[in-house]
Amino acid sequence: MKEVELTCSATAKEPSALRLVLTLGIAGLISGFILVFVYQYTAPIIAANKAKALREAVFKVVPNSAYLQELHYKDGELVRVADESGGEKVQPGEILYGAYGPDSGFMGYAIVGSGNGFQDTIRLLYGYDPVQRAVLGMHILDSKETPGLGDKIYKDADFVSQFSPVLVDPSVELVKGGRKADNQIDAITGATISSDAVVKIINNAHQKWDDKTKGAPPKFVPPPPPKEKEKDGNE
Amino acid sequence: MIKKPMQLLLQTSPFLRRGITTPRLMSEVVIATIPVIFAACWYFGLSALLLIFASVAGAMLTEWFFTPKKSSTQPSNSLLDGSGLLTGILLGLTLPPGMAMWMAFLGGVVGISIGKLVMGGLGQNMFNPALVGRAFLQAAFPTAITTWNPPATSPGSLESFTAIRESNLAAPFMQSSTDAVTTASPLGLMKFEHEPTPWFDLFIGNTAGSLGETCAIVIIVMGVIMAIRRDFDWRIPVSILLAVAAFSAIPWFIKPELYPTPLGMLLSGGLLFGAVYMATDPVTSPVTPKGAWIFGASIGLLVVLIRLWGGLPEGVMYAILLMNAATPLIERIAQPRVFGRGRSAV
Amino acid sequence: MSDLAWIFISALLVNNFTLYYFLGLCPFFGVSSKVSVAVRLGLATIFVMIITSLAATFLTTFVLPHAPYLKLISFIIVIASTVQFVEMVIKKLSPTLFRAMGIFLPLITTNCAILFLALTQTSKEYTLVQGLVFALGAGGGFTIALALMAGLREEGELSKVPNIVKGTALNMIIAGLLSLAFMGFAGLFSA
Amino acid sequence: MSATKSYSEEFLKGIWKENPVFIQVLGMCPMLAVTNTAVNAIAMGVATAFVLLGSSILVSLLRKVIAKPVRISTYIVIIATFVTVADYSIEAFSPALHRELGAFIALIVVNCLILGRQEAYSSKNTVGFAIVDASGMAIGFAFALFCLGATREILGFGTFFGSPIFGEHFEPWVIMALPPGGFLMLGFILLFFNWLEQRKKGAAV
Numbered sequence: 001m002k003e004v005e006l007t008c009s010a011t012a013k014e015p016s017a018l019r020l021v022l023t024l025g026i027a028g029l030i031s032g033f034i035l036v037f038v039y040q041y042t043a044p045i046i047a048a049n050k051a052k053a054l055r056e057a058v059f060k061v062v063p064n065s066a067y068l069q070e071l072h073y074k075d076g077e078l079v080r081v082a083d084e085s086g087g088e089k090v091q092p093g094e095i096l097y098g099a100y101g102p103d104s105g106f107m108g109y110a111i112v113g114s115g116n117g118f119q120d121t122i123r124l125l126y127g128y129d130p131v132q133r134a135v136l137g138m139h140i141l142d143s144k145e146t147p148g149l150g151d152k153i154y155k156d157a158d159f160v161s162q163f164s165p166v167l168v169d170p171s172v173e174l175v176k177g178g179r180k181a182d183n184q185i186d187a188i189t190g191a192t193i194s195s196d197a198v199v200k201i202i203n204n205a206h207q208k209w210d211d212k213t214k215g216a217p218p219k220f221v222p223p224p225p226p227k228e229k230e231k232d233g234n235e
Numbered sequence: 236m237i238k239k240p241m242q243l244l245l246q247t248s249p250f251l252r253r254g255i256t257t258p259r260l261m262s263e264v265v266i267a268t269i270p271v272i273f274a275a276c277w278y279f280g281l282s283a284l285l286l287i288f289a290s291v292a293g294a295m296l297t298e299w300f301f302t303p304k305k306s307s308t309q310p311s312n313s314l315l316d317g318s319g320l321l322t323g324i325l326l327g328l329t330l331p332p333g334m335a336m337w338m339a340f341l342g343g344v345v346g347i348s349i350g351k352l353v354m355g356g357l358g359q360n361m362f363n364p365a366l367v368g369r370a371f372l373q374a375a376f377p378t379a380i381t382t383w384n385p386p387a388t389s390p391g392s393l394e395s396f397t398a399i400r401e402s403n404l405a406a407p408f409m410q411s412s413t414d415a416v417t418t419a420s421p422l423g424l425m426k427f428e429h430e431p432t433p434w435f436d437l438f439i440g441n442t443a444g445s446l447g448e449t450c451a452i453v454i455i456v457m458g459v460i461m462a463i464r465r466d467f468d469w470r471i472p473v474s475i476l477l478a479v480a481a482f483s484a485i486p487w488f489i490k491p492e493l494y495p496t497p498l499g500m501l502l503s504g505g506l507l508f509g510a511v512y513m514a515t516d517p518v519t520s521p522v523t524p525k526g527a528w529i530f531g532a533s534i535g536l537l538v539v540l541i542r543l544w545g546g547l548p549e550g551v552m553y554a555i556l557l558m559n560a561a562t563p564l565i566e567r568i569a570q571p572r573v574f575g576r577g578r579s580a581v
Numbered sequence: 582m583s584d585l586a587w588i589f590i591s592a593l594l595v596n597n598f599t600l601y602y603f604l605g606l607c608p609f610f611g612v613s614s615k616v617s618v619a620v621r622l623g624l625a626t627i628f629v630m631i632i633t634s635l636a637a638t639f640l641t642t643f644v645l646p647h648a649p650y651l652k653l654i655s656f657i658i659v660i661a662s663t664v665q666f667v668e669m670v671i672k673k674l675s676p677t678l679f680r681a682m683g684i685f686l687p688l689i690t691t692n693c694a695i696l697f698l699a700l701t702q703t704s705k706e707y708t709l710v711q712g713l714v715f716a717l718g719a720g721g722g723f724t725i726a727l728a729l730m731a732g733l734r735e736e737g738e739l740s741k742v743p744n745i746v747k748g749t750a751l752n753m754i755i756a757g758l759l760s761l762a763f764m765g766f767a768g769l770f771s772a
Numbered sequence: 773m774s775a776t777k778s779y780s781e782e783f784l785k786g787i788w789k790e791n792p793v794f795i796q797v798l799g800m801c802p803m804l805a806v807t808n809t810a811v812n813a814i815a816m817g818v819a820t821a822f823v824l825l826g827s828s829i830l831v832s833l834l835r836k837v838i839a840k841p842v843r844i845s846t847y848i849v850i851i852a853t854f855v856t857v858a859d860y861s862i863e864a865f866s867p868a869l870h871r872e873l874g875a876f877i878a879l880i881v882v883n884c885l886i887l888g889r890q891e892a893y894s895s896k897n898t899v900g901f902a903i904v905d906a907s908g909m910a911i912g913f914a915f916a917l918f919c920l921g922a923t924r925e926i927l928g929f930g931t932f933f934g935s936p937i938f939g940e941h942f943e944p945w946v947i948m949a950l951p952p953g954g955f956l957m958l959g960f961i962l963l964f965f966n967w968l969e970q971r972k973k974g975a976a977v
Binding site for chain 3: 804835849951955
């Protein structure tokens with residue numbers, strides 16, 4: 001409200017154009033200096049945090065896993081993102097994660113799915129075993145469902161534990177009053193829409209990835225010994 | 236548009252013979268709720284009376300507490316005009332039978348305080364106070380207010396009348412113990428299970444639902460009587476019901492197995508109760524006939540929208556509140572043209 | 582429900598910028614005392630939102646991958662210059678319109694709804710078209726909220742509001758009740 | 773600007789007499805959205821305080837350099853810089869908090885309170901006074917956020933700083949955690965301040 005007068009009252013005495021440019025130049029210089037410094041310092045920490053959060057989520061939805069690698073579908077098979085993609089950038093939506101046990105044996109895939117919930121978009125990660133054809137676990141990454149009601153999709157342990165495991169054939173099904181078959185999920189009382197959204201997101205994501213995950217899973221390639229020079233885009 | 240606090244002249248029809256004073260109107264509407272209360276007791280027993288008592292107490296005590304004891308602007312005691320009593324009764328009738336009494340009390344307090352007193356009292360409220368109370372309860376206790384008890388198996392018998400639901404008596408601020416027998420409301424059944432309820436049950440009220448909303452026949456009869464006595468503008472309920480029937484017929488024609496029949500839509504949930512007792516509140520609805528049609532039709536459209544495609548099975552309360560908010564805008568559009576002046580800008 | 586329609590409905594009603602995310606409250610309370618003014622400000626906001634959305638898509642595609650830390654600064658500069666630009670264009674094309682809404686234009690710069698729009702469409706990785714639909718819905722939702730609020734406030738002016746409630750407290754409570762009514766839209770078309 | 777103003781007075785006015793939220797009703801956009809718990813409210817208060825303090829010092833230092841016609845743009849660039857710093861720091865050191873507060877940290881940029889202080893105070897006063905004024909305002913703002921956050925958390929979740937205080941049978945008032953609860957609660961608090969004001973006036977008469 002006050003800004004109106006502020007912007008309109010700028011006609012007192014005209015300083016030279018040079019002065020204006022100089023002012024903005026100084027401000028820009030200071031701000032640029034601070035920003036680059038802070039960015040340089042925090043970017044690796046933020047990246048590490050994100051990687052850690054992802055690892056933890058993947059290990060949670062695929063039980064007993066200890067390693068993961070990013071995979072994407074190319075020329076009829078799943079390949080590692082890191083070495084096969086070369087110069088091209090893989091879209092985030094086309095990535096899934098292979099999870100491997102402590103002995104590097106394949107444990108399952110972790111797949112990201114998203115869709116519309118009661119209030120806003122829900123993003124979730126679920127573990128999938130292509131042999132058993134079952135969901136191994138489910139973890140909500142991001143949702144704005146109603147506190148105390150819809151947010152039970154991640155706060156209610158009983159609801160979450162139903163996903164480990166649940167069969168995906170013919171499809172994951174939402175029921176009320178207790179699950180009776182291995183492909184059923186019991187809806188949260190009073191939050192049918194949110195429960196339904198979770199089930200739908202998994203079914204949709206499964207449809208997308210079903211054929212692509214039918215082949216033999218790619219082998220785990222242990223990461224090369226950590227080299228600390230991987231900073232990107234710091235101009 | 237000038238509002239007088241105590242005297243409300245209804246200009247519904249050109250042949251109106253008498254101005255209706257607020258206490259008279261209020262007492263007529265209060266009397267008109269008695270059959271509905273009776274029906275509620277018939278199907279849900281003593282719970283109905285307990286809840287209505289609690290919400291009336293909440294409403295009246297709030298009104299009493301905040302009314303200036305000696306005030307020049309309010310010549311008569313606003314407690315006696317019956318509006319607080321009516322708000323309390325209407326609020327109580329919209330609650331599910333298993334609701335805790337303290338919640339009903341709180342609803343009465345909230346409805347009167349922020350729905351009415353804050354805006355300047357009787358005749359100045361922008362939203363229907365009873366619905367403000369209920370919307371608050373719906374947002375505050377979403378589980379409790381959507382937990383439905385089935386109606387008594389032998390309605391009207393003494394034992395079903397005196398069997399008090401334990402959840403009514405929960406200690407203030409505490410959770411109500413979940414009653415053993417709960418069920419889904421007809422709208423919930425239709426929405427989530429696609430399972431229609433027989434229309435005759437809906438008609439006589441033998442279904443789960445809020446206390447006052449289940450028995451369609453009583454509400455229809457009382458609505459007709461009140462319309463004849465000109466307690467409200469008949470255009471509002473008529474346009475709401477017509478709009479709901481019309482808008483719900485379209486999806487039903489296309490996919491009858493997925494969407495409810497127009498008749499089912501009309502008879503189930505709080506639609507009739509809302510159309511007759513809530514939307515017709517003269518303070519929060521447009522005064523011109525054209526405005527009343529727009530108001531009612533919009534409520535009907537919103538009800539269908541929320542019921543069929545929204546997250547909640549029922550949307551009557553929200554539809555009325557939203558159109559209460561839009562009433563000033565409707566009045567601008569529907570204002571009769573004054574000679575010598577252009578239309579006021581929207 | 583198709584993706585675009587859902588983005589629109591969600592921004593317009595379900596996640597209404599003002600009544601759900603509390604955005605743009607300064608103009609919401611500051612400029613909502615008259616309906617005619619409120620609607621005009623709403624329309625101007627829609628316009629600025631659309632241009633901001635286009636600019637944000639451009640920035641996130643071509644500039645920000647190289648300098649992510651400039652996100653906030655570049656967005657706010659884009660918004661400020663868009664508002665200035667709109668002001669100039671309107672002044673040139675229709676002096677009458679400019680006089681009618683000129684005062685409210687600079688206000689839009691400090692409307693957080695616009696910055697939120699740019700940030701959200703970036704973090705949700707909306708395409709150009711999705712971004713435009715999002716801007717249209719968000720701006721429309723802001724306009725609806727503003728018009729409803731203005732109507733209620735004009736009516737409130739005629740009534741005898743208790744002294745201690747007058748002013749921002751009453752506006753805040755009316756906004757709360759509007760927000761409560763808008764909860765009815767939750768989950769609309771989500772299934 | 774009289775020469776007699778004291779540091780303590782300039783400091784205290786922001787906390788009570790000119791409290792940015794309760795009295796001036798500024799900067800509501802970012803505050804209502806994130807004040808559903810006490811922790812979020814305090815985090816938001818601290819982030820805002822950091823930005824306010826940082827930009828006030830810088831603006832006050834540069835007040836002789838900044839040319840009038842471009843001062844608003846300069847302030848915005850400076851504020852946006854500090855907000856970006858706060859944003860990155862929170863994301864680096866507390867990812868959980870960053871997820872809770874989301875885009876609302878970035879919205880501190882358009883908080884009218886901060887720009888207002890630069891225009892009304894820092895650009896006209898020495899660094900010392902700018903610091904004092906900014907801290908007072910920041911503490912007042914954070915205090916208001918805390919009041920809102922705490923009441924909304926207590927009623928909406930039945931907890932205070934995450935630990936339950938009413939026992940397990942408490943029925944939370946979910947509405948308080950939702951947007952309408954934010955509006956209503958702030959409305960009630962403002963109502964309470966109006967009432968205090970009126971009582972004071974009544975006592976004076």
